[in-house]
Amino acid sequence: MGSMGMAGLLRYGRTVKRFWGSALASQMEYQVNLLIEVLAMAGNLAGSLLLLWLIYGHGHQLGGWSLEAALVVLGIYTFLDGVSSTLLRPNLGAIVTQVQQGTLDFVLLKPIDSQFWLSTRTISPWGIPEILTGLALAIWAALRAGARPGVATLLGGALMLLSSVVILYSLWFVLATTSIWFVKTWNITEVLRAALSAGRYPISAYPAGLRTLFTVVLPVAFLTTVPAEAILGRASGLWLLSSLAVATGSLLFSRWFWRRALRDYTSASS
Amino acid sequence: MSAQGIRSLGRRLRHGWRVARALLSSQYALMLEYRAETALWALSGILPFIMLGIWSQLAIPPAGLGPGSGAGSGASGIGLDQLQLSRYFLGAFVARQFSVAWVVYAFEEDALQGRLSPYLLQPLQPLWRYVAAHLAEQVTRLPFVVLIAAVFFLLQPAALWIPSPGRIVATVLAIWLAFTINFLLQSCIAILCFWSERASALERLLLIPYLFLSGLVAPLEVFPPALRAAAHWTPFPYMVAFPAQLLAGQVVPIAASFAAMAAWIALLLPLTLLLWRAGVRRYSAMGA
Numbered sequence: 098m099g100s101m102g103m104a105g106l107l108r109y110g111r112t113v114k115r116f117w118g119s120a121l122a123s124q125m126e127y128q129v130n131l132l133i134e135v136l137a138m139a140g141n142l143a144g145s146l147l148l149l150w151l152i153y154g155h156g157h158q159l160g161g162w163s164l165e166a167a168l169v170v171l172g173i174y175t176f177l178d179g180v181s182s183t184l185l186r187p188n189l190g191a192i193v194t195q196v197q198q199g200t201l202d203f204v205l206l207k208p209i210d211s212q213f214w215l216s217t218r219t220i221s222p223w224g225i226p227e228i229l230t231g232l233a234l235a236i237w238a239a240l241r242a243g244a245r246p247g248v249a250t251l252l253g254g255a256l257m258l259l260s261s262v263v264i265l266y267s268l269w270f271v272l273a274t275t276s277i278w279f280v281k282t283w284n285i286t287e288v289l290r291a292a293l294s295a296g297r298y299p300i301s302a303y304p305a306g307l308r309t310l311f312t313v314v315l316p317v318a319f320l321t322t323v324p325a326e327a328i329l330g331r332a333s334g335l336w337l338l339s340s341l342a343v344a345t346g347s348l349l350f351s352r353w354f355w356r357r358a359l360r361d362y363t364s365a366s367s
Numbered sequence: 368m369s370a371q372g373i374r375s376l377g378r379r380l381r382h383g384w385r386v387a388r389a390l391l392s393s394q395y396a397l398m399l400e401y402r403a404e405t406a407l408w409a410l411s412g413i414l415p416f417i418m419l420g421i422w423s424q425l426a427i428p429p430a431g432l433g434p435g436s437g438a439g440s441g442a443s444g445i446g447l448d449q450l451q452l453s454r455y456f457l458g459a460f461v462a463r464q465f466s467v468a469w470v471v472y473a474f475e476e477d478a479l480q481g482r483l484s485p486y487l488l489q490p491l492q493p494l495w496r497y498v499a500a501h502l503a504e505q506v507t508r509l510p511f512v513v514l515i516a517a518v519f520f521l522l523q524p525a526a527l528w529i530p531s532p533g534r535i536v537a538t539v540l541a542i543w544l545a546f547t548i549n550f551l552l553q554s555c556i557a558i559l560c561f562w563s564e565r566a567s568a569l570e571r572l573l574l575i576p577y578l579f580l581s582g583l584v585a586p587l588e589v590f591p592p593a594l595r596a597a598a599h600w601t602p603f604p605y606m607v608a609f610p611a612q613l614l615a616g617q618v619v620p621i622a623a624s625f626a627a628m629a630a631w632i633a634l635l636l637p638l639t640l641l642l643w644r645a646g647v648r649r650y651s652a653m654g655a
Binding site for chain 1: 420
């Protein structure tokens with residue numbers, strides 16, 4: 098079993114390498130996109146910094162966070178935005194098209210897990226500068242805020258970032274899956290994007306009602322605030338554990354939800 | 368004017384009215400098909416409410432807040448109290464909802480799918496078709512906006528207010544002008560599709576100054592004076608902040624703002640038409 102699992106993992110790894118290699122080769126044809134993406138990122142960051150400057154310039158603090166600590170949150174938000182435009186949007190946006198054009202059937206026939214295929218099929222390299230800038234901003238701001246880099250902090254921060262990516266992926270995937278039933282639901286990802294933009298600021302900057310909403314209903318807190326706390330080295334064990342639990346739970350749910358959707362899809366189409 | 372001239376003018380007006388009615392009613396029927404999508408679009412405009420959450424935490428006055436304390440005492444550092452903030456951001460939400468334009472996307476799709484060439488043959492400037500589509504979409508959007516506003520007032524009953532009739536008329540006019548400016552700006556970018564396939568990326572870049580300078584994420588009162596003055600040299604503050612302040616009943620330079628909007632339209636309208644003529648010439652020269 099162990100060796101079989103290993104061989105399977107290697108096979109999936111090799112497949113991803115092929116997928117992304119060919120995607121990169123074709124994307125390199127459109128290098129103007131790089132300029133556009135970098136400009137868009139710079140503009141968005143400048144706007145967010147302006148807003149933080151307005152708030153802190155008036156002598157206010159966002160929910161008791163110092164400016165440097167709030168910048169860690171902004172860095173993680175930028176990182177996640179980069180992950181969305183590199184991996185999530187290109188892949189999960191294609192699911193809707195697959196359903197509309199009926200090509201999903203071909204994906205289901207392939208000897209590979211369909212959720213894996215749909216989630217990793219392509220990559221858009223133009224979000225990578227955003228990923229790197231976000232990480233750099235988060236690390237720089239954390240050092241300015243007085244975080245001391247140690248093994249525990251690094252490990253905790255990396256683990257929390259990973260779990261925020263998993264949560265974000267699961268949210269997108271579940272929403273993309275709904276297109277199996279309601280073909281034209283891609284707009285709902287716009288609603289998701291709008292709601293997740295609340296993650297630009299630490300969760301304690303919101304009134305109590307919104308705070309609960311962004312923690313329990315929509316896991317905005319686990320996307321940016323908890324990883325920021327971990328990088329700053331002040332996350333409590335309870336938050337770390339809840340974040341891992343939410344990540345595992347949402348990933349398992351996305352899997353179950355996909356299987357459930359496929360059952361309806363195959364019984365309807367064949 | 369001779370009697371014949373008047374008759375021909377009357378005929379042209381009647382013809383224009385028939386065309387407008389046909390366009391609007393067919394576009395409305397089309398938009399009704401996409402009601403669910405319109406609802407989601409309306410819901411994706413919740414950014415002002417998120418920002419209200421942030422700013423209202425910063426504006427909490429030292430003493431308790433009673434429902435009738437909207438005296439604008441300036442107790443908080445940002446110069447607006449809770450009620451003013453709530454009303455401002457609700458106004459910003461409404462202004463945004465009824466001034467969005469998506470000409471770039473519609474035009475790009477029509478150009479890619481080859482629908483544009485038959486449109487060009489019709490005796491009607493194709494941009495009118497998009498105007499009709501936008502107006503029809505605003506009508507289908509109306510119930511969802513009312514619903515979201517109703518939920519807002521359920522959660523914040525203290526913020527409920529009834530603007531004076533004069534203010535309501537002025538706000539509606541301001542939002543229409545804001546829509547006109549947005550539509551013209553987007554049309555200019557859309558027409559660039561004739562030259563470049565990356566025109567929609569320009570739209571993304573244009574959205575960034577709009578987002579931060581229009582007053583959608585922060586009331587312009589919190590800007591430092593120099594930045595506020597600079598923002599007013601762009602059309603963006605007139606597209607959200609001005610209608611929102613009008614609706615919220617704040618003191619605003621009404622005549623000057625309307626004049627500025629008129630100036631922007633006077634600048635953008637000829638530019639759009641010029642670009643259009645040049646673009647069509649290029650398009651037909653390519654043999655499409």
